[in-house]
Amino acid sequence: MEVNKLYAMDCLALMKQMPEDFVDLTVTSPPYDDLRNYNGYKFDFENIAKELFRVTKKGGVVVWVVGDRRNGDVSLTTFKQTLFFKGVGFNVHDIMIYKKKNTPFMRKNAYTNCFEFMVILSKGKPRTFNPLMTKTVRSGFEMLPFNKRPDGINKKTLGKLNEEKVKVNIWEYAVGLGGTTSDKIAFQHPAVFPEKLAEDHILSWTNRGDIVFDPMCGSGTTCKMALLNGRKFIGCDISKEYIEIARKRIGIKNRLTSLIES
């Protein structure tokens, strides 16, 4: 199977051509419920889930980004799919939240929905975890009142507080032009996820040279970020038009070789 390549085809057919235990990380967002219209697709979730398990390396991870239809009776698709993934052998390593900073879609009788799920599935225990860090609120040095003398006088001592801690599992991103991406062409696709979201997962669950797969890559966000971070990518979308957007966005012809070699 050739890597650093975009495939315009059904991802199920593509995965059938992949060897077992091949992919280090999948970051993908499938068509969920009937929330968007794509250029016509066939989405066979159950067989896709089984094939994803087969092609994922032992210790590899799948990040499944999904939202539920909320029209007065939440679809629970995320939970149904997560249970199915568990049934085919995946470990549900975490359920994370992708919070959108700007949310234009107000609702009349419910609070404005501002998140999607990021289900973290692993084949066995994840082999790689490079935790992303964040600054602590009280970082640096501070006078700490922990040295109380026998006479009751509180002698303050200068202590060092941790400057960084591991990020929490709710990740927040601005969406739209300049947030999701600055590539105008990407918005010819109706449901692009933020570049930073893809990058944060790629950095967390893989190392340089690893294979990153997006079976439903749309405008190519995951592939672009894999490439920019020195990983190999395989992108697939059933729509030729979307693959053309991804191809232009990644700038495949001129940038590819130098980025991979660096």
Ligand SMILES: C[S@@+](CC[C@H](N)C(=O)[O-])C[C@H]1O[C@@H](n2cnc3c(N)ncnc32)[C@H](O)[C@@H]1O
């Ligand atoms: C939510 S979008 C992905 C968007 C992508 N994450 C991005 O940032 O542009 C889902 C994509 O799945 C594609 N798709 C649907 N069924 C497919 C299938 N069976 N094989 C491959 N792609 C499929 C659709 O064409 C659509 O582009």
